[in-house]
Amino acid sequence: MTTPFVQLKNVSKTFDVSAPWLNRVIERKPQSFLHAVSDLSFDIQRGETLALVGESGCGKSTVARLIVGLYASSTGSVMIDGQDMRIALTSNNEAARALRRKVQMIFQDPYASLNPRWRVADIVAEPIRTHRLIPDGAALDKRVAKLLGYVKLTAKDGEKYPHQFSGGQRQRISIARALASNPEFLICDDPTSALDVSVQAQVLNLMKDLQREMGLTYLFISHNLQVVHHIADRVGVMYLGRVVEIGDKKEVFGAPQHPYTRMLLDAIPDLHMTGKARTPVAGEVPNPLNPPSGCAFNPRCPRKFEPCDKTRPELVNIHGRQVACFAATSAQNSATETVMTLS
């Protein structure tokens, strides 16, 4: 196998969320740390779409921000196309600049990521100007119009400011901007959350077309599992800052092995249930400030047994994907199980 296009190795991010020093002293509060992402490793091949799913607050956006370098990782490394992202962000040589052009992100909060004082045409043109891809003039205008057209907006819309658009239109503006510099790797943090299903279908079809034509690689974060099922090649399920199951979409959705993945799939609403309630994942959402010992899912897990609250399960290869669960591995009944790191 060739070296993966994107490679995360043992990446962790810890936030210091302590009260200010003075309050700590007066109220005798201890320092407190939040482990948003712990020891995360995965690869993405060129031209592939990896989707990350999981509970709100489990660390998906933090992973995205670590990859593009908006957060510095506490440990571990992110390699893209053979280059260390951390070095690419600080140096100014040709290769580093090229890498920065190649990696773009669509943010979760579309409005907050658009400069309110800029016209939409300038927002979309910004990456093109930053990387000096097309000089100002007719050619640039044409490119911006084309980008806006991709997301079903028009050149005329470029004259307006972000606040003059609806939520879904703003999200489309940020998609157009992310595509402006012809990226090779696009990190999409819930890119269609504000879109109605018909525009969503257009955007997803566009993303697939671009991938086919230009070999784009995607990291796709979404809560909409139907959308993930449609767009992804592989799926990673996160729980409390760790990947608990990762593998081919068909395997993970078709025959989930981790109890959390199963419960997540059961909680999907569907159109045939007018008036009925569905089953949310049972139990309390865990506290990231004080995570459960052993397997973080153990307080909510229907299959919990002895080792679960003492030892943390590592990711293990079973049934053609990787799973971190003692019950799944013991069911597999393999004395020869190989504890794998993800690479």
Place this chain on the structure above:
Amino acid sequence: MSKALLEVKNLRIEFPNRRGLLTAVDDVSFSIAPGEVLGVVGESGAGKSLTGAAIIGLLEPPGRIASGEILLDGQRIDNLPYEAMRKIRGRQIGAIFQDPLTSLNPLYTVGRQLVETVTTHLDLSESAAKDRAVKLLEEVGIPAARERVDHYPHQFSGGMRQRVVIALALAAEPKVIIADEPTTALDVSIQAQIITLLKRLCRDHGTAVMLVTHDMGVIAETADRVAVMYAGRVVEMGPVADVIHKPQHPYTVGLMGSIPEFESDRERLIQIDGAMPRLDAIPQGCAFNPRCNKVFDMCKTSRPELMAAAASRAACWLHDSRLVRSDSRITRSESGLAR
């Protein structure tokens, strides 16, 4: 049906600009009874958020209500002075906005913002208000609420911020809730929890909810009736099961067909080709006519109003009883939704 708690009558919202007037919302009417959830769906840019903003009196100038009325409990509220409206907002009508960040102040802790809202509207002491703040955060599923109440918005994830905004809207137990995409950033499980919470408020307190969302699963589960908007107008309105499973307007049919499904393995999703018209270029006749696969002569000249269509109402000439066009009526099997 009991008397409407919230009533919107012939609402029209305009934006004056250099070249004239843009009409963003045109002749929209609906009502919501106590304990009822009205789902509002539709194309991005159709006017859903503007309608919500108009109801709570937060239309941003130059946008303005050009005509129509909004009534709360039978009283007009669209012409109230700013101060009077400010008292209604929060206390009587709670709003959950589409952009969670814009409703949170980055400089204050989440707890302080909740306490402030609670004490403005309810007669509670500071410490009782703080307890209520923690309880609200627990209700919207924030783990370790007692500790996290002292954190700042930027220390929360996207979905957690959205839940804080929901907690703020519920803080003063309003009679009407305008929820604009309240669950977009939430995973399916937390989403189920929020929906259970909204339904409980409807049932126990008779709260009326206007729920704007593009998630048809959430609509199916939560709404009693659904309004479908396109280019500033309501094009279909009816009981939830009918709108989802027997859509009557060709736009609704296309909308339902675009939903990705687990069972399907298709490479491309079905899409409605083309885009919604710009506000300054809304075609004559039916605004959907350039994209409609059922279009006929009349559609290009006169605009259809809502008319009876099976158990719903739809603004589409196919349902005009004067026209004998039974051949082109949309049947359930044609819509591709017969399951």
